[in-house]
Amino acid sequence: MEQYIIKGGHPLVGEVEIGGAKNAALAILAAAIMTDDTVLIDNIPDVNDVNVLLDAITGIGAKVHRVDRHTVKINGSGIRNFDVEYDYIKKIRASYYLLGALLGKYKRAEVALPGGCNIGSRPIDQHLKGFRALGADVDIEHGKVVAEAENLEGRHVYFDVVTVGATINVMMAATMAEGITIMENVAKEPHVVDVANFLNSMGANIRGAGTDVIKIRGVHRLHGTEYSVIPDQIEAGTFMFAAAATKGDVTVLNVIPKHLEATIAKLTEIGCEVEEFDDAVRVVSKGDLTSTHVKTLPYPGFPTDMQPQIGVTLALCKGTSTITESIFENRFKYLDELARMGANIKVEGNSATIEGVDKFSGARVSAPDLRAGAALCIAGLATDGITIVDDIIYILRGYERFDEKLRGIGALMEQVSTEKEIQKFTLKVS
Ligand SMILES: CC(=O)N[C@H]1[C@@H](OP(=O)(O)OP(=O)(O)OC[C@H]2O[C@@H](n3ccc(=O)[nH]c3=O)[C@H](O)[C@@H]2O)O[C@H](CO)[C@@H](O)[C@@H]1O
Numbered sequence: 052m053e054q055y056i057i058k059g060g061h062p063l064v065g066e067v068e069i070g071g072a073k074n075a076a077l078a079i080l081a082a083a084i085m086t087d088d089t090v091l092i093d094n095i096p097d098v099n100d101v102n103v104l105l106d107a108i109t110g111i112g113a114k115v116h117r118v119d120r121h122t123v124k125i126n127g128s129g130i131r132n133f134d135v136e137y138d139y140i141k142k143i144r145a146s147y148y149l150l151g152a153l154l155g156k157y158k159r160a161e162v163a164l165p166g167g168c169n170i171g172s173r174p175i176d177q178h179l180k181g182f183r184a185l186g187a188d189v190d191i192e193h194g195k196v197v198a199e200a201e202n203l204e205g206r207h208v209y210f211d212v213v214t215v216g217a218t219i220n221v222m223m224a225a226t227m228a229e230g231i232t233i234m235e236n237v238a239k240e241p242h243v244v245d246v247a248n249f250l251n252s253m254g255a256n257i258r259g260a261g262t263d264v265i266k267i268r269g270v271h272r273l274h275g276t277e278y279s280v281i282p283d284q285i286e287a288g289t290f291m292f293a294a295a296a297t298k299g300d301v302t303v304l305n306v307i308p309k310h311l312e313a314t315i316a317k318l319t320e321i322g323c324e325v326e327e328f329d330d331a332v333r334v335v336s337k338g339d340l341t342s343t344h345v346k347t348l349p350y351p352g353f354p355t356d357m358q359p360q361i362g363v364t365l366a367l368c369k370g371t372s373t374i375t376e377s378i379f380e381n382r383f384k385y386l387d388e389l390a391r392m393g394a395n396i397k398v399e400g401n402s403a404t405i406e407g408v409d410k411f412s413g414a415r416v417s418a419p420d421l422r423a424g425a426a427l428c429i430a431g432l433a434t435d436g437i438t439i440v441d442d443i444i445y446i447l448r449g450y451e452r453f454d455e456k457l458r459g460i461g462a463l464m465e466q467v468s469t470e471k472e473i474q475k476f477t478l479k480v481s
């Protein structure tokens with residue numbers, strides 16, 4: 052089993068380059084198969100989820116050429132198979148975007164119900180409601196979503212919950228429907244806007260992404276494009292909270308500060324100094340940090356994908372903090388692990404009450420999911436002792452060279468898989 056071993060207890064200091072947004076890249080890669088022309092996409096993060104999706108796309112007949120680590124060329128003209136293999140789908144959440152992409156372009160898609168992090172029940176009823184509204188027959192057969200249509204027709208779609216996945220998925224399908232689709236109560240996340248911009252660069256006609264209402268005038272054909280994915284606000288925020296929790300001074304480079312407003316607001320509230328530049332943000336954490344209250348909400352609210360990272364930081368802030376997780380019901384599992392490191396936390400339903408402690412003590416902990424795993428690494432980095440994080444396979448789903456980037460700002464941390472490697476690291480840092 053791959054693990055991270057961490058010797059923490061000192062400030063992280065320096066600059067770290069942020070990669071392309073995983074959750075934008077996954078949707079954009081799926082949307083790239085909607086044209087027969089070649090599409091070149093840059094600033095793709097080299098993370099496991101992206102690689103799984105590229106394999107799935109290859110599996111249905113598209114040509115995928117990796118130009119370099121972060122650039123890929125996709126040509127979907129060879130797609131003849133609309134049934135995406137279960138082995139790929141079960142591993143990742145974003146495989147559901149192949150439904151919208153295939154249905155939009157070919158009017159037929161068969162995709163198993165998606166996997167992804169176990170952070171809640173994660174229904175896809177709103178995706179299916181949107182496809183049905185556009186005129187598709189949608190059934191669940193043997194664990195697969197089977198969607199087909201003679202023709203897709205533009206319609207009014209009102210989402211009952213604000214959902215990133217359904218907003219993007221139905222937007223993709225509606226891009227190639229006849230007539231006008233109006234989607235209401237949509238998600239406004241930066242990656243919704245990025246996918247809309249990408250589709251528009253292929254000839255789609257999508258207006259209003261980033262607001263509550265998206266209007267799509269269907270087109271018959273999409274063409275090739277060259278596109279660069281936006282920076283990952285969650286990766287950036289993770290390093291910003293790592294700076295806060297370790298009393299460090301870290302500048303995240305290649306970010307869009309506007310996308311980080313909720314994170315910056317919370318860091319400022321707890322007493323960090325935050326400096327914004329055109330495409331960088333510096334976080335300086337000095338002296339005692341103080342408690343605050345957090346509620347996760349759709350963008351521009353505080354992101355659920357950053358809840359564990361702020362949770363770990365608040366567990367080291369003076370006073371009583373509260374976190375309300377309003378998006379996914381199962382996103383507090385890391386708090387049990389954190390309690391094993393000495394945190395003082397009580398969870399009731401979707402709320403956690405955190406009494407700050409002066410320090411944690413190193414322990415062996417297990418990553419329950421992607422962001423929770425990253426958060427436990429932050430806890431280890433803030434701890435004056437040795438921490439081992441098990442199950443980092445989750446972290447590798449969404450963070451590129453996580454340990455290497457952290458080492459670049461002073462972390463003592465390594466990826467290990469054997470007892471011998473653990474002993475070697477322990478000797479080196481003692
Ligand atoms: C691959 C990807 O991009 N994953 C992100 C995406 O997940 P995902 O697309 O799964 O999340 P959604 O935004 O769709 O989910 C938001 C809320 O809506 C509910 N819901 C969603 C769809 C649906 O059909 N019915 C329904 O009830 C969900 O249970 C949840 O409570 O957005 C989440 C919220 O920002 C992020 O945490 C995930 O990192």
Ligand SMILES: C=C(OP(=O)(O)O)C(=O)O
Pocket residue numbers: 074143144145166167168169170356421422449
């Ligand atoms: C929960 C996440 O990913 P997924 O939706 O792919 O499980 C995430 O990126 O934090």
